[in-house]
Amino acid sequence: MPHAPPLGTLLPLYGAGTALACEPVDQGLLNRGYRVRTTRGRYFLKHHFDPDTADPDAIERRHLATQRLAEVGVPAVPPLTHREGRTVAVVGGHAYALHPWVEGGHLHGGQLTRSESARLGALLGAVHACLERVMPPKGRTRPATSPHPVESADPADTFTLIDDLLGHVHRHRPADAFDDLARHRLLERRSLLEQHTHRRPPRGGPVGWVHGDFHPFNLLYRGGTPAAIVDWDRLGVQPRAEEAVRAAAIFFVRPAGMLDLPKARAYARAYRRAARATPAELAAAVHRVWWERLNDFWMLRWHYERGDTRADCQFPAASALAVWWTREYDAVCDAFTS
Known part of the structure; x- marks a missing residue:
């Protein structure tokens, strides 16, 4: 071994x-x-x-x-x-x-019912609320830190990164289907950023203690019930509503790159209730996570800069989501705030 x-x-x-x-x-x-x-x-x-x-x-x-x-x-x-x-x-x-050892399995949002999606949102809301109870209050005064800084991505840096990644794609021989998709998404994303540069969000809002990496592989289910939240390595002080939106974008993304909005709505409503988060807080988080997705290329950087292909299978849906989210921005925002 x-x-x-x-x-x-x-x-x-x-x-x-x-x-x-x-x-x-x-x-x-x-x-x-x-x-x-x-x-x-x-x-x-x-x-x-x-x-x-x-x-x-x-x-x-x-x-x-x-x-x-x-x-x-x-x-x-x-x-x-x-x-x-x-x-x-x-x-x-x-x-x-x-x-x-905890017996259980991982479930993606596609395997959850709407009521189970609400339970998921309530669980994350409870995590945030309980962290506020058990963690030092002084931590909430610190600015958010890596991997999700309060300062939003600068599109000028993203344009430079896109050009660099396109160079990697061009030099990869023989070209394969992943290269073709990467080139398409990079050019598409550059065009979207050129259209939406003026929508760069301001510095982030209120921060609190968060799990830091809440996604399907860090949650074990047993008999349809959440049995264990694992991997607290990214526990820290971050904009908490952004974690809620970021998690939903992972749990509820469909293979074609769109969110299951009815499930996301049930999840978000339960999260707001459990975490006592306001619709305005969620709306700001939706905007910031959308911008984060528009500027983020970590999967391509792993593939081309590190030669690490473990995240390649996630790239088709994740890269399509940024495009769909831009087109359906108002509907996504409504799902998290109504």
Whole structure:
């Protein structure tokens, strides 16, 4: 098994028995996870591999947050504490955490009913409301930080990036279907930005504590009910309504690149009620996330700059969504605010 974790060191540290089986969990793009079966039970072992989030002290602060959230009823999954009294084990310079295994599966918005979509919105609203209760108030005074800064994207920078990516596409030989789609979307996006440059949003509004990466692969369902919210690595202070809109754009995008607006409406209504967010807050968030999508090319940058193709399958729908959203802007805004 590639990148096999040091179970011989980790399991005794946690008093978790002897390993019987260890299988990689493949959904994560930035970290490595393993399903571990031992003589004492089943566990999820997380290797915190992403350098942006792998500092052990920062990981432990996030672990403490999940413990507090679990105590107030949020379906977080706090890690186990090892015999040295910590939740993070550093072995060979790598940070690991051991969590109880939670049975369940991932559901996309297309698999949810309208009422289940409302439950999803209520869940995220409850997460935001509970974070306000359990996290330090002083954090809410800080400006939002990476990966979603308060300052909106500068179209001048985006035009430069588009030209650079078009150069990558042109140089890739032999050209394939992905190159053809990338070229089409880049030219299309440049035209859209030229038409809508004047709509660049101002600096972001109120910020609060957010999960930071709320999407289908970070939510486990069991029997149609949310069982666990996982991967709190991006926990931080951000414009919270933007997280709600950003999550909806992932959960409810259809393969052709349009949002399921009836489900998004049910989701947004429940979110506003649970988070006590105003329609004006959601309207501003819709505008900012639309602009973010119009200027964002992270999937193409992974493909052409890193040679990392793991996100390629998401590109057709995600790139089409920016175009559809621009055309249906008023309908999208209405779904999140009415």
